[in-house]
Amino acid sequence: MSSTTRQQVLRHLALVADLQPPVQKTGKAPYPTDMTHDLFRAFTRSPHDVGGEFDVPVEWTEEEGEAWGYRAYVTTECLAWRGVWCAEERRRMQNVDLGTSQYLGLPYYGRWLLAAARIMVERGDCSLGELINKFDEVKKRHEPAR
Amino acid sequence: MSQHDRTHHAKIATGKGDPQCFKGTADGPPKFKVGDRVRIKHLPDIFYTRCQVYTRGAVGEVAVVTHESPAPEDESFGHVDHSEWFYIVRFKQRDLWPEYPEAFANDTLQTEFSERWLEAA
Numbered sequence: 394m395s396s397t398t399r400q401q402v403l404r405h406l407a408l409v410a411d412l413q414p415p416v417q418k419t420g421k422a423p424y425p426t427d428m429t430h431d432l433f434r435a436f437t438r439s440p441h442d443v444g445g446e447f448d449v450p451v452e453w454t455e456e457e458g459e460a461w462g463y464r465a466y467v468t469t470e471c472l473a474w475r476g477v478w479c480a481e482e483r484r485r486m487q488n489v490d491l492g493t494s495q496y497l498g499l500p501y502y503g504r505w506l507l508a509a510a511r512i513m514v515e516r517g518d519c520s521l522g523e524l525i526n527k528f529d530e531v532k533k534r535h536e537p538a539r
Numbered sequence: 540m541s542q543h544d545r546t547h548h549a550k551i552a553t554g555k556g557d558p559q560c561f562k563g564t565a566d567g568p569p570k571f572k573v574g575d576r577v578r579i580k581h582l583p584d585i586f587y588t589r590c591q592v593y594t595r596g597a598v599g600e601v602a603v604v605t606h607e608s609p610a611p612e613d614e615s616f617g618h619v620d621h622s623e624w625f626y627i628v629r630f631k632q633r634d635l636w637p638e639y640p641e642a643f644a645n646d647t648l649q650t651e652f653s654e655r656w657l658e659a660a
Contacts, residue, residue, distance in 0.1 A: 402592055445636075481611050
């Protein structure tokens with residue numbers, strides 16, 4: 394337990410707590426001379442690796458599943474059956490690629506949906522332009538008539 | 540214009556499951572056996588990993604040799620040509636958390652690693 398690595402790891406976990414969103418204390422785009430190895434490691438960690446990070450106790454509550462969440466889940470499974478991605482690629486996109494703020498700040502199935510949209514754009518199943526237009530079209534559908 | 544590899548997981552895992560579909564695909568026999576003492580390597584974890592940072596440098600004992608699969612770091616970017624062995628490793632909680640109460644010295648934690656993260660301790 395007294396190894397240098399362990400000390401590094403525990404220091405890392407304490408530092409990561411300082412980077413928690415929404416407000417980052419270290420400023421934006423610092424000069425390289427202000428960037429230490431410890432800071433680099435803290436900033437580039439996988440955001441889903443929350444084990445050991447400092448936090449307050451979370452009250453456990455049972456939430457009823459919602460239809461949109463189930464649909465998001467089924468959508469991602471269908472993409473897997475079609476060979477678009479495998480589970481590990483999906484986890485990377487929905488848990489890590491989006492960064493700490495989105496990982497902690499979005500609803501659970503919101504991240505699944507974002508990842509599904511992202512993989513389709515990356516794999517060329519639709520262009521980002523098409524997705525944006527569809528997004529806008531659906532959004533307008535739900536806006537009150539003017 | 541889609542260029543998915545449709546022979547990928549969806550095809551090889553049908554009727555078998557994942558990771559069962561990777562059985563027999565590791566580059567060799569497992570390097571560790573149940574009861575071996577192993578230390579978790581503190582490798583860079585940029586872009587993706589499932590090796591929890593709180594285990595790095597800690598020593599535990601192999602509890603189960605589980606299965607063969609591409610490592611998460613590779614599979615998460617679609618590299619599935621190489622598989623390796625996976626292990627469930629058991630740690631004493633007191634070896635992971637400096638402030639863990641001595642009254643619970645027998646508490647343990649088990650988690651899973653691919654072979655690249657382990658070295659003999």
